[in-house]
Amino acid sequence: MKISASILAAKLSHLAVDLPKYDPTSIDFIHMDVMDGNFVPQISFGEAFTKEVKSLTNIPLDVHLMVRRPEDHVPKYFEFKPYCITFHIETTHFSVRLAEEIRKSGAKVGISLNPQTPVESISHLLPYLDLVLLMTVDPGFYGQSFVASGIDKIKRMRELTAKHGILLEVDGGVNESNIKTLSDLGVDLCVVGSGLYKTGDPNTQGKKLKQLAGA
Ligand code: DX5
Ligand code: ZN
Secondary structure, three states: OEEEEEHHHOOHHHHHHHHHHOOOOOOOEEEEEEEEOOOOOOEOOOHHHHHHHHHHOOOOEEEEEEOOOHHHOHHHHHHHOOOEEEEEHHHOOOHHHHHHHHHHHOOEEEEEEOOOOOHHHHHHHHHHOOEEEEEOOOOOOOOOOOOOOHHHHHHHHHHHHHHOOOEEEEEOOOOOOOHHHHHHOOOOEEEEOHHHHOOOOHHHHHHHHHHHHOO
């Protein structure tokens, strides 16, 4: 199980000191929750802040765009050579073209689905994808609870992604109590925000979560 740290839940004003200390054996990716105050209620940060983060760590970035018209924003993240750029299927009419553009940049192509969006909504996109980011909370805030329908949807999505060699990432409400279940279901990456930062020691907590996942 790989851990992607949602720094939205970190103490942002301490990142210049804290980020360089992140241990890549505990934290595999830095999850950048880019929010536009339109697709989701909150405005978080964008490419300027991402540039600062990039300068503070060698851990690869996992960019999660919660923005309308992602085609206007995606190219701004190419220069950071992220591991992955993920946009939401609910936010664009041009998903194939955008996926092709991301792949051409060298980043993995991720698509994300809100809890209410059916698994079938990405059937047309499967050949163009490297990763599916399944939201297990309504996006917009950290610290929410894993939705009741999440486990069943992960199972159905896992079938689809496995057939196509696509990675499965889960985002929202992941913590010590459910990470083993997610690992057993074949989830490859977990985004963890409050479940990682609540102790104030993300390196130790990341290790603990991986141990609990057992993989
Ligand atoms: C929610 C974000 C998540 C969130 C995760 O909109 O996409 O990445 O910060 O935080 P937790 O783990 O606290 O649910
Ligand atoms: Zn996220």
